[in-house]
Amino acid sequence: MEFWLDVNEEQNELREWVHGFAEGVIRPAAAEWDEREEMPWPVLQEAAKIGLYGFEFLVNTWADMSGLSLPLVNEELFWGDGGIGMALSGTSLAVAAIYGSGTPEQLVEWVPQCFGDETDPQVGAFCSTEPEAGSDVAAMRTRAVYDEARDEWVLNGQKAYATNGGIAHVHVVTASVDPSLGARGQAAFVVPPGTPGLAATNKLRKLGLRASHTADVFLDDVRVPGACLLGGKEALDERLARAREGQRSAKQASMRTFELSRPAVGAQALGIARAAYEYSLEYARNRVQFGRPIVDNQAIAFTLADMRTEIDAARLLVWRAAWMGRNDRPFHAGEGSMSKLKAGEVAVAVTEKAVQILGGAGYLRDHPVERMYRDAKIYTIFEGTSEIQRLVISRAITGRQIR
């Protein structure tokens, strides 16, 4: 499909529908769930009830060959609120992992279970990061050992900072099958609901996205059926054999997941940035100092002009990468990483400027820009830090192993 910047009628309807939910349900609940630092299950249930959360919604969104529906949805949800937005979107990481590494049969079996149904919505978790393996995915210590007699995989290790970790119905866990191969010896496994041996810490206390559940996950002799290896044993054995021969074709499970999800994550950052920009624009129009609205000062108006320009620039990168991903275009210059890098940095800069425009009021919890400022910071950290995005881009454009 050609790249096209006009949002069509269907996409516009979708955007307005999600915006309505963000404005009417998410925004009014945002401060409360941020303060409570709890998973906003009632909002999730409400979203599931109207068909805005679930397998079917995902399929419909994904059906858009332009790739734009997903960023449009994410921008609106996160315009509503970052923490609740992440509570609604965290499952998509597990889904992306199943999509990225699983067979069509595994996709059909596990993705609907990640979401539950409209009367009993569930969440999924993707557990890759470990205490000693954050940016350095190759340092992963969690081990997966195949028990041939029982056709089961046995997982042991510890995962850090997993969104929905411990409360998820389905956990997708990455583990090393052959540590001598580093990142190329890793695979992803589905851990079905109720599997013994998987435990988690309490919800971790965070700077932002406080409504979203984050926890460390422990795997103690977790046994999963052979069929839970994403992609299947035959494909894994072939991949490992190629890696042992030193061929470069073996893709690592975590990296493939991140490639798929970066523009969607960039769109989340955009939503927070746009919300802060709109709020501060409105505030600047109404706040009077020195006998005139503060927006009449170039210092404020130019700041708003920069904020808007940066948001629009980031959106173009996000849309381009989303279109490229959906249409199987190769990311020759790390365009997926560019989109997430730019949107994340813009979200941090724009929310900081929004706080500045509100002055003292911006520092208080009475106005949402204080929360947006805290929420935005995660976008230069998770799904690959800004430094790691620059590493991906610089390697792609130079063809050299930049370190």
Ligand SMILES: Cc1cc2nc3c(=O)[nH]c(=O)nc-3n(C[C@H](O)[C@H](O)[C@H](O)COP(=O)(O)OP(=O)(O)OC[C@H]3O[C@@H](n4cnc5c(N)ncnc54)[C@H](O)[C@@H]3O)c2cc1C
């Ligand atoms: C709220 C939240 C939710 C998360 N959700 C998930 C999840 O669902 N699943 C999951 O698997 N993980 C999740 N994560 C983990 C997240 O992806 C990692 O925190 C992130 O990848 C960074 O890893 P790290 O924290 O170990 O930082 P480190 O890798 O220790 O990095 C520390 C600093 O060093 C820099 N650095 C590291 N290596 C280099 C280098 N080669 N060159 C230059 N700079 C470098 C980094 O950019 C960073 O600034 C989540 C984290 C948070 C906080």
